[in-house]
Structure formats: C-alpha cells, structure tokens
Amino acid sequence: MNVLIKSATIIDTKSEFHNQTLDILVEKGSISNIGKSLKNPNNYDEISLENLHISQGWFDSSVSFGEPGFEDRETIENGLKTAAFSGFTTVAMNANSHPAIDTNSAITFVKSKSRDHAVTLLPIGALTKNSDGVDLAELYDMKSAGAVAYYDYKKPISNANLMKIALQYASNFDGLVYSFPQDNKIAGKGVMNEHITSTTLGLKGLPSVAEELQIARDLFLLEYTGGKLHIPTISTAKSVALIREAKAKKLDVSCSVAIHNLYFDDSVLNDFNTHYKVLPPLRTKTDIDALIEGVKDGTIDMVTSDHTPYNIEEKKVEFDYAAYGTIGLESAFGALQTIFSLKKTIDILTKGKQRLGTVNTPIAVGNLANFTLFNPEKKYTFTTNDIVSKSKNAIFEGASLKGQAYGIINNKQLILK
Structure with a gap:
C-alpha cells in the first residue's frame, strides 16, 4: 500500500x-x-x-460483535468495517457469542475471521466455561491461540474463591483477568440507577453499592493473590476512589469507563427510551464528575465505547425486558470531544494497548x-445515517x-x- x-x-x-x-x-x-x-x-x-x-491508531478495549451465534446483531466482518470507519485500528472483542469464546479453537476461529482486515482484532476469552461462572475455562490454552485477557462479559463472578483461583492461576503466565463490578444479590432486579429518577418513574433501582462491594472484594482478593486485574466499565464516584486507593498501594489493577457513562446521567430516562438502558446504568452528575476526574488524573486507564449491538426485537420492548447495551464505535470520538480537549481525547483513544499485550506505534x-x-472540528447531530453497524441501538442518537x-x-x- x-x-x-x-x-x-x-x-x-x-x-x-x-x-x-x-x-x-x-x-x-x-x-x-x-x-x-x-x-x-x-x-x-x-x-x-x-x-x-492524523494520530496513532485508536484502540477500544471492549467491543461485541455477536459472531458466532448472533450474526443477526453483528458479524465480525461488518463490525471491523464499523471500527475502521469510526477511526479504530485495534479493538478487543468480548467473548459473549453463542457459544461463548472459551476454547483454543474458538479463539482460532475469531482470529481467522479477522485475518486480512485493516483493523486488528484482539480476542478476549471467556473466564469460565460457557461464561457460566462455575468452572474456569482453559485459560492458558486460549492464551496459546492468541487470547489477550479473560472476561465473562457483564457477568459477575459471584464465587469469591473462583476469582481468587483465577487470579492465582493466570499470574503463572501473566494473564489479565477481568471482573465485572456488580454484586447480583444487591443489584436484584434493578434496571436503572437507584436514585430520584427511578423512584419517580417507578422502575426498580440498581444501587451504586452493588458495584462498589464487588470492586472492594476483588481488590482484597488481588492484594491477597497478586496477579493482574482489570475492572471494566465502572460507573460511580466511590468506585473511582476505591481504585485510586488500590493503585496507591501499587496493586496491579486497571479499569475502564464507558463513554456514555461520562456523557449521560440518569435523568435522560424520563421517557423510558430503552436506548438508555445500559449496564452499569447511567448514574448521577456527581458520579460523572468523579469519573471525568478519574480519567484526567489517570485513575481510569481506558475509556471504551462498550459497543454492544442488539436487534430491534431485543430493545423495542418494555423497559424492564429490554436488553442492556448500546452501539458506540461510530459516536465515540465525537462524544469524547464534547467532554475533553483534542489532545486529551487522542490520549484517551490511544491508551490501553499495552495492558492487553500490544504496543503503540508513534508517527x-x-x-x-x-x-x-x-x-x-466538524459539529453535527448524530443520526441513524451515521450508523454503520447492523444493529441501530445507539444511545447517542440525537446527541450533538x-x-x-x-x-x-x-x-x-x-x-x-
């Protein structure tokens, strides 16, 4: 070329x-x-x-494409095309397919599907078999095939001993373990942030403490076991404080935040629009301020689109029954620039590769x-015309x-x- x-x-x-x-x-x-x-x-x-x-190629640490099994939501081929048109040269793909990406052969399949594309795909393997949270998957075997980390996407590991063993085992080969920050017993049937808006709307609330308890537990386990831990998509002020404290102790922990959790607060849910139903849920302005400060001071290592396609049948239903998630690759850059300076935005978009075992390439x-x-400098209103993804569940539709x-x-x- x-x-x-x-x-x-x-x-x-x-x-x-x-x-x-x-x-x-x-x-x-x-x-x-x-x-x-x-x-x-x-x-x-x-x-x-x-x-x-022009800048170094952008990186997204959390995207979902559906294939294999959910090609109606998105295929790997079109997902990588979406990433390229959105400015991303490298993406880390979650294991939330059907079946879950939990074996050497599954990692090999994903790598083969992405071969010869302009966008480099880094496969994340499931942490447990079929992402069921019961038995560890073959972590080392997946690493041999090219897995860069291990994560049961949006599924918390409720068994603390299983998380302890995962951290200990993965540390033998420098493996990175993800742990989704939610205690399901506390979260219950909550579908949005537990706050004034949830009470007003009559929707079940998902309290911040469900996230914070899980993070506190995992940080204690990390301190006990050693190893490498990544906490994806945090959403509360207390979560930022807990991770800041852990980093001060020199624990090997990193974390990310979804772009939409930096942009929207829970008040946008007043019309029950399921595009705004995400996990973790949209929180308060106080949380947003703390998250932005965490990005600025380096407590938060990565900002992700958390791109998660769902078809219309999974989103255009009653709020309680709608799937959690939004596409976000196409809107990522434009949204970040409404919050941060250009220099900081590019810094955000080019960070995180090293944590997943790859390198940046200076110009x-x-x-x-x-x-x-x-x-x-281009200012515009994000519409469906800007969407390249097969699914159209865009939280930023209508945003400036x-x-x-x-x-x-x-x-x-x-x-x-």
Missing part, C-alpha cells in the same frame, strides 16, 4: 512532529518520509481532506503506518457531537468512508 497524505496536522505527543502540519509518505505500509510539500514522483494516490488531522519515519485520519473520523491506515491497508 502506497499513498501520500497531504497537509495533515499530526497529533502525537510521542512523535517529534507533534502539532505540525506536514505531508506523510507511506510506502509498502511503512512511513518512508515526513516533511513539507513532499513530491510524488511515483504518482501514488494522494489523500487531501478538509482539516485533516515516525521507518515505523509501520498505524494511523487514524479525522476532522476534529464534535469531530468525525475519515478512516484509518493499518495492516498495509487504507480504509476511508
């Missing part, structure tokens, strides 16, 4: 060209030259786009081209966003909208 990118503003604090507007020559998938007004003697394709900016001559191309991706260059391929 050979291409000349014209007049691109480089946003990469790890590059000597940070904040400079330059041409970038890519030959055979690698950066061969960076400079002003580069010549094009070989007549390569040229990319010249309005207000073009420098000689490096492989792993870029995201985007316009950070800022910034759109043009596409990516990765794995020696150029993908533009």
Whole structure:
C-alpha cells in the first residue's frame, strides 16, 4: 500500500512532529518520509481532506460483535468495517457469542475471521466455561491461540474463591483477568440507577453499592493473590476512589469507563427510551464528575465505547425486558470531544494497548503506518445515517457531537468512508 497524505496536522505527543502540519509518505505500509510539500514522483494516490488531522491508531478495549451465534446483531466482518470507519485500528472483542469464546479453537476461529482486515482484532476469552461462572475455562490454552485477557462479559463472578483461583492461576503466565463490578444479590432486579429518577418513574433501582462491594472484594482478593486485574466499565464516584486507593498501594489493577457513562446521567430516562438502558446504568452528575476526574488524573486507564449491538426485537420492548447495551464505535470520538480537549481525547483513544499485550506505534519515519485520519472540528447531530453497524441501538442518537473520523491506515491497508 502506497499513498501520500497531504497537509495533515499530526497529533502525537510521542512523535517529534507533534502539532505540525506536514505531508506523510507511506510506502509498502511503512512511513518512508515526513516533511513539507513532499513530491510524488511515483504518482501514488494522494489523500487531501478538509482539516485533516492524523494520530496513532485508536484502540477500544471492549467491543461485541455477536459472531458466532448472533450474526443477526453483528458479524465480525461488518463490525471491523464499523471500527475502521469510526477511526479504530485495534479493538478487543468480548467473548459473549453463542457459544461463548472459551476454547483454543474458538479463539482460532475469531482470529481467522479477522485475518486480512485493516483493523486488528484482539480476542478476549471467556473466564469460565460457557461464561457460566462455575468452572474456569482453559485459560492458558486460549492464551496459546492468541487470547489477550479473560472476561465473562457483564457477568459477575459471584464465587469469591473462583476469582481468587483465577487470579492465582493466570499470574503463572501473566494473564489479565477481568471482573465485572456488580454484586447480583444487591443489584436484584434493578434496571436503572437507584436514585430520584427511578423512584419517580417507578422502575426498580440498581444501587451504586452493588458495584462498589464487588470492586472492594476483588481488590482484597488481588492484594491477597497478586496477579493482574482489570475492572471494566465502572460507573460511580466511590468506585473511582476505591481504585485510586488500590493503585496507591501499587496493586496491579486497571479499569475502564464507558463513554456514555461520562456523557449521560440518569435523568435522560424520563421517557423510558430503552436506548438508555445500559449496564452499569447511567448514574448521577456527581458520579460523572468523579469519573471525568478519574480519567484526567489517570485513575481510569481506558475509556471504551462498550459497543454492544442488539436487534430491534431485543430493545423495542418494555423497559424492564429490554436488553442492556448500546452501539458506540461510530459516536465515540465525537462524544469524547464534547467532554475533553483534542489532545486529551487522542490520549484517551490511544491508551490501553499495552495492558492487553500490544504496543503503540508513534508517527515516525521507518515505523509501520498505524494511523487514524479525522476532522476534529466538524459539529453535527448524530443520526441513524451515521450508523454503520447492523444493529441501530445507539444511545447517542440525537446527541450533538464534535469531530468525525475519515478512516484509518493499518495492516498495509487504507480504509476511508
């Protein structure tokens, strides 16, 4: 793949060209030259786009595509196309398929389906067999096939001894264990945040303490066992404080937050729109402020779209019975830029790869081209026309966003909208 990118503003604090507007020559998938007004003697394709900016390729630590088993929601092929059009060069895919991705052969299948795509797919294996929370899956066997972590997506491990054993066992091969932060006994049948809005609407509340108790338990187990723990999609102020305290103790813990939990509070549920039914639920403005501060000070390591497609039959039902989840790849950049500066947004979108065993590639001559191309200034209202996913359950539908991706260059391929 050979291409000349014209007049691109480089946003990469790890590059000597940070904040400079330059041409970038890519030959055979690698950066061969960076400079002003580069010549094009070989007549390569040229990319010249309005207000073009470029950064290291973006990463999302939690996406779900459905395949195998739920192809009606999304396929791996179209999911990776969605990621590319949304600016992501690398995504970590959850194991919540049918059957669950819990064996060496299942990891191999996912890897084979993503081969030759511009977007690099990092498979997350199930932590327990069939994600049932009873017996550990073959963790080392999946690692041998390419699994980067282990997670029963949105299913908490209620058995504390099982989590203890998982942390101890995975530490033998530097495995990363995810633990969804929810105590189901406390959560009960709650469907939204337990607060004034839930009382007003007459919906069962899901209290913050259900999340915080589980996090406290897992941090105690981590301190006892050692190992590596990741707590995905936290949502409360107290959760941020607990993880901040654990990091001060030098425990090997990381965490993430979903973009929608930084943007919406529970008051948006007044019309019972199931697009807003997510897990963990949307919380309060106080929680949002604490989460944003956690992102800024590094307590929260990753911000994810938590992209989870569901078809209309699973969402267009009574609120109590609707599935939890929203798509989010297409709106991720535009939503983040309404909260953070451009520099911080790009920092957020390029963080987290190392935790899952891969590396960042700075924009420098000689490096492989792993870029995201985007316009950070475009303001627009997010509509169904912006959705590439097969499923349309978009929490950001109707939201005012800022910034759109043009596409990516990765794995020696150029993908533009």
